[in-house]
Amino acid sequence: MPSATEQRIIDAAVRLFASQGYDATSVQEIVNAAGITKGALYHYFRSKDDLLFEIYRLLITAQSADMDRIIGLGLSAGETVREILASLVSSTAERVDETAVFVRELHRLGEERMTDFRAERRRYHETFLAVIEKGQADGEFSSQVPADTVVRIALGVVNQLPMWFRPDGPKTPGQLAGEIADFVLAGLR
Amino acid sequence: MPSATEQRIIDAAVRLFASQGYDATSVQEIVNAAGITKGALYHYFRSKDDLLFEIYRLLITAQSADMDRIIGLGLSAGETVREILASLVSSTAERVDETAVFVRELHRLGEERMTDFRAERRRYHETFLAVIEKGQADGEFSSQVPADTVVRIALGVVNQLPMWFRPDGPKTPGQLAGEIADFVLAGLR
DNA sequence: GCCACCCTACCGACCGGTCGGTATGCTCAC
DNA sequence: GTGAGCATACCGACCGGTCGGTAGGGTGGC
Structure with a gap:
């Protein structure tokens, strides 16, 4: 079961990927949208x-x-x-x-x-x-x-x-x- | 009517975009595949x-x-x-x-x-x-x-x-x- | 016939900026 | 004290686009 932070990362990523595409979305945009930092993202995803x-x-x-x-x-x-x-x-x-x-x-x-x-x-x-x-x-x-x-x-x-x-x-x-x-x-x- | 060079650029781009996606394909890859240089590409396309x-x-x-x-x-x-x-x-x-x-x-x-x-x-x-x-x-x-x-x-x-x-x-x-x-x-x- | 002039087509080194990813360390629950 | 859960600062690679320059063919004045 994913933690709350993990879920927020996924939600933000899905929304951004859907509207802009995967490559056009930077990791920084994802963490901004999720209200976290890069450190948190790379803690949960490799x-x-x-x-x-x-x-x-x-x-x-x-x-x-x-x-x-x-x-x-x-x-x-x-x-x-x-x-x-x-x-x-x-x-x-x-x-x-x-x-x-x-x-x-x-x-x-x-x-x-x-x-x-x-x-x-x-x-x-x-x-x-x-x-x-x-x-x-x-x-x-x-x-x-x-x-x-x-x-x-x-x-x-x-x-x-x-x-x-x-x-x-x-x-x-x-x-x-x-x-x-x-x-x-x-x-x- | 497109010149031969122009057509080769388009053909190479279509093939690469189809297999890798637009963002994942660099301009350099396109010109390599088309056998030309960046100057030529930017001569034909803005x-x-x-x-x-x-x-x-x-x-x-x-x-x-x-x-x-x-x-x-x-x-x-x-x-x-x-x-x-x-x-x-x-x-x-x-x-x-x-x-x-x-x-x-x-x-x-x-x-x-x-x-x-x-x-x-x-x-x-x-x-x-x-x-x-x-x-x-x-x-x-x-x-x-x-x-x-x-x-x-x-x-x-x-x-x-x-x-x-x-x-x-x-x-x-x-x-x-x-x-x-x-x-x-x-x-x- | 020839040369000055220009134009299209093309070359490739380079630049500013962005991006994915990492290194390091703080903090707080147990 | 110790490890999970993060934050911050930073790195090196790469990318789209630019730009000064060149090769070669057409053209018109003489």
């Missing part, structure tokens, strides 16, 4: 890169846990797809800054961490894929469009969400999640 | 930012021209949507690096250029939106999912394309374009 990676880790961990929980419910393919999308859209809408940083700065991951990340994403991807393929095999979904393309489309929208979603916009995360799920499921009939 | 903006400009100009051309064909809503997606997916697949830079470094645009860009994107967005709304009004498309959400989904996939599309992958840009168009149109029935 490097600026480590701080970025910690943001990734928190996001990925939460998403994977959500996915596993939903799969565990044992719903039908259609209901599972709806639940996954609803949960993903909602959690992404609530953490737009984290997601924006994540999507934009992914390429900064070093070789080793990139490998780890790809493995985790692949697992996530294939879990989702399996749900759709099962739905297709059972005749619940149409097989007109390959399952992997459907997954790409569905996850693509979510990753792009930070580009246009605004918390003060006309639609609540819940509404949006419903509309997106409706559309994806309509495409699978 | 700043590193200008170079980035030129990359955006080329991409946006081409996309808008494609869209206008397709609208001008006077096809049905369904055929228009298919044509727009096919052309967008294909051109994006052919210029993954440009698109990756574009999506990732958008936030670096200054105030004025950002305003210009938003106006152009809005125009693009609303042209696409109008096609879908017309299809819905004519009864060619279902109105179950709001047209703006459909547009968001469709354009979202395209922007995410650089994240996973590989030219040496199993699917050609044409196949992919077809599958994506199929799925979007299936969701609109």
